[in-house]
Amino acid sequence: MEEETKFKIVLTFALVALIFAAISIVTPWWVIGTTPEYELELNTTGTHASYSLFQQVSATSGNLSVTVSFTNMTSEENAKPLAELCSLTSTLTTIGLVFNVLTVILIYLMFTRNERMLKFAKITAVISALIFLAATIYFQSEFATRISNFDSVIPTAMLETPIQGSKISGFWGGIEMSSGLFEWMWSAGFGWYSAFTAFVFSAMLYILVNSFFKKKE
Amino acid sequence: MGEDSVVFGGKIALIGAVLIFINVLILSMNSAPIILSSYQVSSVSQLITPPQDAGLWARIAFGNRMVVNSGLMALWIIFAGLCLLGAVILYSKPVNPLYPSLAVLIFSLLSIFTGGGFIVGMVLGVLGATIALQWRKPWRETFFIRMLRSMRFDSEMFSSVKNSIEDNVNAAFTVVAANFLGMFGASLYIFNVNLILSPESPEDPVKILLLGETAFDFQTLATPFAHISIGIFKWLLITSLFYLFGTKILGRKAEFDSVARATAYAYSPRILMIFLPLIFTNQPFLTYDWPVFALSVTRLWIFFALIVAARAVFEISLGKAFGITLLASGIYWIIMYNIVAKHIEIPGIMFTIGPEFALLMLVSLATLLALLLGVFKRE
Numbered sequence: 062m063e064e065e066t067k068f069k070i071v072l073t074f075a076l077v078a079l080i081f082a083a084i085s086i087v088t089p090w091w092v093i094g095t096t097p098e099y100e101l102e103l104n105t106t107g108t109h110a111s112y113s114l115f116q117q118v119s120a121t122s123g124n125l126s127v128t129v130s131f132t133n134m135t136s137e138e139n140a141k142p143l144a145e146l147c148s149l150t151s152t153l154t155t156i157g158l159v160f161n162v163l164t165v166i167l168i169y170l171m172f173t174r175n176e177r178m179l180k181f182a183k184i185t186a187v188i189s190a191l192i193f194l195a196a197t198i199y200f201q202s203e204f205a206t207r208i209s210n211f212d213s214v215i216p217t218a219m220l221e222t223p224i225q226g227s228k229i230s231g232f233w234g235g236i237e238m239s240s241g242l243f244e245w246m247w248s249a250g251f252g253w254y255s256a257f258t259a260f261v262f263s264a265m266l267y268i269l270v271n272s273f274f275k276k277k278e
Numbered sequence: 279m280g281e282d283s284v285v286f287g288g289k290i291a292l293i294g295a296v297l298i299f300i301n302v303l304i305l306s307m308n309s310a311p312i313i314l315s316s317y318q319v320s321s322v323s324q325l326i327t328p329p330q331d332a333g334l335w336a337r338i339a340f341g342n343r344m345v346v347n348s349g350l351m352a353l354w355i356i357f358a359g360l361c362l363l364g365a366v367i368l369y370s371k372p373v374n375p376l377y378p379s380l381a382v383l384i385f386s387l388l389s390i391f392t393g394g395g396f397i398v399g400m401v402l403g404v405l406g407a408t409i410a411l412q413w414r415k416p417w418r419e420t421f422f423i424r425m426l427r428s429m430r431f432d433s434e435m436f437s438s439v440k441n442s443i444e445d446n447v448n449a450a451f452t453v454v455a456a457n458f459l460g461m462f463g464a465s466l467y468i469f470n471v472n473l474i475l476s477p478e479s480p481e482d483p484v485k486i487l488l489l490g491e492t493a494f495d496f497q498t499l500a501t502p503f504a505h506i507s508i509g510i511f512k513w514l515l516i517t518s519l520f521y522l523f524g525t526k527i528l529g530r531k532a533e534f535d536s537v538a539r540a541t542a543y544a545y546s547p548r549i550l551m552i553f554l555p556l557i558f559t560n561q562p563f564l565t566y567d568w569p570v571f572a573l574s575v576t577r578l579w580i581f582f583a584l585i586v587a588a589r590a591v592f593e594i595s596l597g598k599a600f601g602i603t604l605l606a607s608g609i610y611w612i613i614m615y616n617i618v619a620k621h622i623e624i625p626g627i628m629f630t631i632g633p634e635f636a637l638l639m640l641v642s643l644a645t646l647l648a649l650l651l652g653v654f655k656r657e
Contacts, residue, residue: 062370070366092309097489098481104320201349233348246309248347254306257352261359268363273370 067273068172074269075168075186078262079161081255082193086154089113089250090147090200093214093224096235096243110215111250114151116144122219129216135226139210146200146207153196154256160189161259164266183270190263197257201232201249214247283417284375284410288368291382291406295358295365297399298389301340302358305392306351311341312393313490322474322483325560336559339490340393354392361385361403368410375410383407397556421448425456428543428583429550436590439543440536449542450510457509460551460576461502461626464569467554468627469498471566474558492555501626508624509545515613517541519606520588528602529656530592540587547579569627581607601651608641 089111100107110120119128131140167182208214213223224245228236235246304312315337319325325335345354364381372378386394386403394400405422412420418427419438427435439445473482473493485491517538524530524537551572559568581603589599615630616637631637648654 067370070370094309097310098484101320101484101488197352235347246347248309249306249349249351250309251307254303254351254355257355258303258359261355265359265363269366272367 068168071266071269071273072165072168072172074262074266075161075165075182078186078189078259078266079158079165081259081262082154082158082161082189085193085252085256085259086114086151086158088252088255089119090150090252090256091204091232091247092250093229093245093247096246099238099244102238108215108219110219112147113250114147114154114252116140116147118216120216120219125219127216127218134213134216135211139212142207142210143204146203150196150200153192153199157189157192157196157256157259160185160192161263164189164263179270179274183267186263186267186270190260190267193256193260193263197253197260200253205229205231283413283415283420284368284371286417287375287379287406287408287410287413287420288365288370289406290402290409291365291379291386292362292369294386294395294399294402294404294406295362295382297395298386298392298403299358299362299395301389301393301395301399302351302354305341305346306355309346311339311343311346311490313337313339313488319488322487325487334559336557337487337490338557339492340396341490342391343489343491345391351392354389357385357388358392361389365403365406368406375413379407379410379413383411397553421451424448424543425452425546425549428546428587429579431583431586433586433590436540436543436587439539440532440591442539443535445539446535449539452542453509453513453545454506456545456548457505458502460548461505462499463552463554464573464627465498465501466492466494467569468566469493469495470555470558487558504625511618512610512614513538513542513545516584516606516610519609520584520591520602523602523606523653524588524592524594527654527656528592528594528598530594532591537591540591541584544580544583544587547576547583551576566627573627597651598653601648601653604644604651605648605653608644611637612641 091112092109093111094109095105095107106123108120108122110118112118116131117128118131118134120126131144134140164182164185167178167185171178171182208226208229211226213220214226214229215224217223224236229247233248235243238244301312316335317333319335345351361382364378364385367378368375368382382403386400386407389395389400389403395403408422409417409420417423424435424439439449470486470493474486477483482493486493517534520541521532521534521537525532551569554569554572584607585596585599585603588594588602589596592599592602594602611631615628616634619628619630631640
């Protein structure tokens with residue numbers, strides 16, 4: 062394969078990692094909602110809520126839609142642990158994003174000016190991959206503990222019977238109905254998956270640079 | 279030549295891997311499988327309770343709910359990434375394409391749990407990886423491409439396998455793959471239809487039709503496994519009949535293994551039945567008629583492929599090839615379904631022509647037609 066094509070492939074991977082890193086900051090990291098089977102049984106559109114790193118919860122139920130901060134859902138003291146988790150994760154992803162930008166710049170410079178910056182591009186790619194991996198694992202492992210103090214994980218304006226934070230047993234899970242099907246289900250949001258994808262692409266970028274440009278080093 | 283196969287396979291695998299990745303990302307964005315249906319329904323009774331007021335309804339689902347709603351989804355993102363990485367490395371013409379090809383093949387197959395890149399991605403991934411795995415051959419002569427060419431009635435392909443002695447294994451593998459995968463599709467479809475029409479729990483029809491699940495039982499593997507031996511027997515039977523009519527009656531020169539290789543590839547359309555459980559519709563299609571219809575279509579397809587195979591192997595006119603195929607198929611039908619099937623219980627779906635008198639009439643008609651087409655005129 063021609064050198065130019067290799068550079069283009071590597072640059073594409075770096076750009077894709079960058080795009081997902083940016084998406085991860087602005088999209089929700091955790092979502093909870095009624096399941097399709099529950100909505101079918103009650104013939105409703107259901108209720109859904111999503112948690113973002115900006116310490117906000119957006120919820121929809123039918124035509125109703127609200128966005129509230131954590132402190133509007135529980136006391137400031139109870140909201141603090143989750144707010145800190147979001148804040149730290151947000152910082153980590155922003156740092157990861159900066160390293161992604163650096164990787165793209167280094168690869169572009171390597172491509173246009175023929176400078177030997179491979180080593181630095183590899184280092185920045187690995188650092189960004191590790192940061193995104195750390196951010197996702199940290200958020201996933203800490204989330205359930207830190208939301209357990211919430212009086213309701215769905216804004217109270219949306220639900221008559223609140224779902225207490227203590228019912229959230231893990232990052233992924235659900236509340237079963239008597240029939241065995243699920244009533245509520247929660248899982249990682251697209252932001253979390255985007256950060257994880259940014260990790261995967263940064264790691265792949267490192268492997269590709271290693272495999273494509275071995276001789277240059 | 280070898281490099282061409284790797285690059286061509288790499289290109290196809292790359293398109294497949296990208297589709298697989300997009301499919302996985304959409305699943306993670308939705309936190310649910312992708313279900314496309316012709317129109318929205320709120321309950322299963324709207325679909326399967328007679329009298330049927332609703333129009334034709336169909337759904338296609340990508341992704342398994344249990345995989346999507348769990349931490350396993352992260353693992354599937356890694357798998358999709360590894361598939362993409364393997365495809366990119368393949369595309370870059372590596373010195374040894376074995377490991378990237380195997381990676382693409384394995385991760386493409388595993389992607390079925392996350393929708394298989396809208397199925398197209400998985401098919402392209404498997405196709406590209408298998409082409410690259412046979413990097414010593416020109417890509418047109420690789421296993422799945424030959425199967426595709428036989429489905430397109432490519433007489434050049436049948437001529438090339440006639441003289442390719444080393445292809446006996448591939449020919450046998452074609453018969454095995456076509457019978458196993460085709461019958462697996464039919465068995466899985468029938469298993470799910472049984473659960474919809476006679477559910478073990480009230481949630482079964484909801485899960486399959488409205489929530490996009492595909493129920494699986496290890497029993498559904500037993501039937502296609504049994505069809506491997508049946509498939510080999512059928513292949514040897516039809517090959518024997520073709521060989522008999524082509525060489526002993528018509529007087530053309532051909533080795534038995536040449537005829538066997540060509541007839542094996544003619545079985546390729548059967549593999550398409552693997553896609554049967556992909557789409558579920560409401561009545562009247564929610565019956566066993568649908569797999570039987572698919573079986574009939576593939577049978578007819580195989581019949582036309584056999585004509586092209588006979589023409590290429592015996593180097594005869596299209597009319598004579600049609601006559602030989604007609605006659606061999608008629609006798610094959612009598613032996614297989616009126617003699618063998620009465621002594622061995624063949625599992626899964628099959629169709630028979632009855633009463634026997636009608637079948638004999640049809641075979642007689644085929645014999646007369648073959649006679650008129652010059653099958654018994656020795657050259």
